[in-house]
Each structure stands twice: as C-alpha cells, then as structure tokens.
Amino acid sequence: MKEKLGFIGLGNMGLPMSINFLRAGYEVFSFDINAKAIDRFIAEDGVGLATLQDVIKQSDVIMTSLPTPQAVEQVYKAQDGILQHAKQGTLSD
Numbered sequence: 877m878k879e880k881l882g883f884i885g886l887g888n889m890g891l892p893m894s895i896n897f898l899r900a901g902y903e904v905f906s907f908d909i910n911a912k913a914i915d916r917f918i919a920e921d922g923v924g925l926a927t928l929q930d931v932i933k934q935s936d937v938i939m940t941s942l943p944t945p946q947a948v949e950q951v952y953k954a955q956d957g958i959l960q961h962a963k964q965g966t967l968s969d
Contacts (some may be wrong), residue, residue: 878903882935884928884951886913887929890941895920927959932961 879902883894886908897904898920900955905923907930908914914924925931928951932938938958942948958966 880905880934880936882906882931882938883933883941884908885941885943885947886910886917886937887941887943891916893939893941894922898922905931907931927956928958929956929961932958932963932966935966936963938962938966 880938881894881897881902881904883890883897883904883906886906887910887960888895888944889947890908894904894906894917905925906917907928908917918924923934925934934957940948940951940958950957963966
C-alpha cells in the first residue's frame with residue numbers, strides 16, 4: 877500500500893517538491909490558497925483538495941512549504957490546523 881503524502885504549499889519550492897514525490901510513485905494530496913497552483917499540481921496527476929482539513933484527513937504524512945513563519949503558525953496551530961486534526965503518527969519530532 878502506498879503511503880499517502882499531504883503537501884501544504886505549492887509555491888516556488890513546494891510545487892516542484894510535490895511533483896517529485898508524484899514521480900517517485902507516491903500518492904500526493906495537496907492544498908494551496910492559490911487556485912492556479914492547485915491546477916498546475918492537478919495537471920501533473922496530483923490530487924488537489926479544496927481545504928487544508930481535506931489534506932489532513934487523507935494523509936499519512938504531512939509536509940509543508942510555506943513562505944513565512946506566520947503562515948506556518950497558522951497552518952499548524954489554527955483551530956482547523958494540522959495539530960488539531962492530524963491522525964496519530966502523522967507528525968513526528
């Protein structure tokens with residue numbers, strides 16, 4: 877069974893990184909606030925999802941590539957964020 881990867885942030889670094897995971901044979905679910913970035917990811921056979929929570933629910937491992945410390949804090953610590961909703965074992969120290 878393939879490990880399901882979640883990727884949050886499809887910018888200058890995140891999009892190429894997530895595409896490399898697709899090419900390596902992983903199933904990758906992703907979210908970005910930029911709809912055009914999600915469209916580019918889908919064009920590479922990735923699974924673009926509508927919300928951060930959708931990615932969290934689908935993923936065995938979650939990775940982020942975000943532009944600012946504030947964005948990282950929001951994605952992880954918000955009420956609808958990763959820390960509140962990730963499956964046990966999704967995050968490690």
